[in-house]
Amino acid sequence: MEPSLVRNVDELDDALMPSRLASSPVAHVPTMGGLHAGHTSLMRAARTLGDVVVVSVFVNPTQFLPSEDLSRYPRDLEADLELCMREAVDIVFAPEVAAVYPEGTVGGVTIDPGPMGSILEGASRPAHFRGVLTVVAKLFALVRPSHAVFGEKDFQQLALIRAMVRDLCAGVEIVGVPTVRDTDGVALSSRNHFLTPEQRGRARSLWHALSAGKAHEAEGADAVVTAAHAVLEAADGLYLDYLALTDPDLGPAPETGEARLLVAARVGSTRLIDNTCLSLGRAARVSLRG
Ligand code: PAF
Numbered sequence: 001m002e003p004s005l006v007r008n009v010d011e012l013d014d015a016l017m018p019s020r021l022a023s024s025p026v027a028h029v030p031t032m033g034g035l036h037a038g039h040t041s042l043m044r045a046a047r048t049l050g051d052v053v054v055v056s057v058f059v060n061p062t063q064f065l066p067s068e069d070l071s072r073y074p075r076d077l078e079a080d081l082e083l084c085m086r087e088a089v090d091i092v093f094a095p096e097v098a099a100v101y102p103e104g105t106v107g108g109v110t111i112d113p114g115p116m117g118s119i120l121e122g123a124s125r126p127a128h129f130r131g132v133l134t135v136v137a138k139l140f141a142l143v144r145p146s147h148a149v150f151g152e153k154d155f156q157q158l159a160l161i162r163a164m165v166r167d168l169c170a171g172v173e174i175v176g177v178p179t180v181r182d183t184d185g186v187a188l189s190s191r192n193h194f195l196t197p198e199q200r201g202r203a204r205s206l207w208h209a210l211s212a213g214k215a216h217e218a219e220g221a222d223a224v225v226t227a228a229h230a231v232l233e234a235a236d237g238l239y240l241d242y243l244a245l246t247d248p249d250l251g252p253a254p255e256t257g258e259a260r261l262l263v264a265a266r267v268g269s270t271r272l273i274d275n276t277c278l279s280l281g282r283a284a285r286v287s288l289r290g
Contacts, residue, residue, distance in 0.1 A: 003055070003089045005081060008099050009142055015091050016052070020144070024051035028145035028172075030136060033057040033094075034074035034190030035083045038180040042149045043087040045177045049147040055084050056139050057094040061105050063131030074193050093143065100138055110134045113160050114167075116250055120262060121156050121273065124241050132157055133164050140172055148172050153179040153187050155262060155275045159250050179274070181207065187274045194270045198237075202267050205235035209243070210276040213261045218281040221245050221253050224261060232265065239266040242289050248277070256280050 006012045019026055027050025029042045035057075046053045057080050064070040077094060084092050097105065110130050113122070117129035140148065150158045162174050180188045185207030186200070195203060213228035225245055232240050241264040245253045253259045262275040 001085070001088070003081065003084045003092045005092050005094065007094060007096065009095070012091070012093050012095075012142060016054070016143070019052045022051075025146040026050050026052045026054060026143065027147040027149060028139070028143045029053065029055045029089075029149050030139050031055060031057055031080075032059045032073065032190070033077065033080050034193065035080045036188050036190065038151055038153065038188035040083065040087055041180050042151060042177050043084070043089055045175060046147070046149045047088065049149070049173075049175065050145070052090045053088075054091045054093055054143050054145065055080075055089050056143065057092060058100060058135070058139070060100075060131060060135040061097060062101075062110075062134060063128050065125055065128065068125075072194075074190055095142075100135065100142075111137050111164060111168075114163070116156070116160055116163060119156075119250065120242060120244055121264065124264065124271075129157070129160055133160060136161055137164065137168070137170070140170060145172055147175055149175045149177055151179060152176050153189065153274065155260060156250060159248075185211070187272075189272070191270050191272065195267060199267045199270065202235060202237045203272055205231060205238050206263050206265060206272055206274045209235075209263055210261055210274060213245075214276055214278055217259075217278040220255075220281045221259075224259075224278060224280070228261060228263070232263070237267060240289075241265055241271070245278075254280060 004015050006015050027046035029046050059073050061070055111133035113129040113133050122129050158176050165172050165174055184204050186203050209228040209231035212231045213224040216223035216227045244262045246260050247254050248258050248260055259278045259280045260275055261278055264273045
């Protein structure tokens with residue numbers, strides 16, 4: 001069945017009225033559209049959590065830096081609806097900017113992401129996470145979900161959304177879903193759309209680097225970072241922003257146990273990010289910037 005397409009808050013309230021009256025769980029998948037198989041896995045996870053699945057499609061202007069081309073972001077609502085229909089999504093909420101930012105996109109109240117918002121992605125994209133958290137808080141206030149599903153590919157985003165929900169007592173259960181990869185290991189992303197076939201080949205080095213790091217996890221942090229860095233250094237046409245090994249909350253990596261290896265690099269004019277989980281044998285946090 002086709003999902004209900006709702007374009008404003010009144011329509012959203014009408015569509016959600018029966019589940020609100022019945023206090024049924026509502027699972028929300030916030031997206032910026034350009035939906036692909038990575039989003040499909042989020043929708044499938046949402047289906048297991050909510051009686052109603054809402055996918056929001058909203059290209060959020062406040063999370064783009066002035067240097068990042070907001071108008072270039074892929075938009076194809078027809079194709080997004082098609083995919084949502086195949087996944088039996090109940091409601092697609094695709095509001096205009098004015099419905100989400102009635103006060104305008106500058107000068108209103110925003111959410112400060114705290115110190116975690118200025119490391120890694122935040123160091124290269126100042127104000128990005130302020131925009132992400134602000135829009136996610138607004139979407140949660142509009143949809144009022146019981147659960148919300150996000151991909152682990154944007155690992156820092158997921159960690160910050162968890163922190164926001166905890167610190168602001170937002171009462172939404174946040175569920176992270178593992179990254180979906182192409183057969184060559186490249187993480188699915190709406191940004192892959194911008195890569196030429198040659199650049200797409202170069203993008204594989206991110207996953208090769210993470211895999212090389214993971215292959216050394218038992219030897220500890222230094223071995224992991226050295227192995228991953230060697231792959232990135234040898235890669236042609238790939239400009240490293242950062243390679244970082246942290247704990248699962250993006251703090252210092254533990255000597256042993258669960259850790260995260262994160263990478264960001266530019267291929268042509270496209271910035272790509274990826275990460276993987278590790279189980280470390282020994283040693284401490286290491287971070288290298290390109
Ligand atoms: O990951 C995304 O697509 C966006 O950052 C999000 C969470 C929908 C907020 O605009």
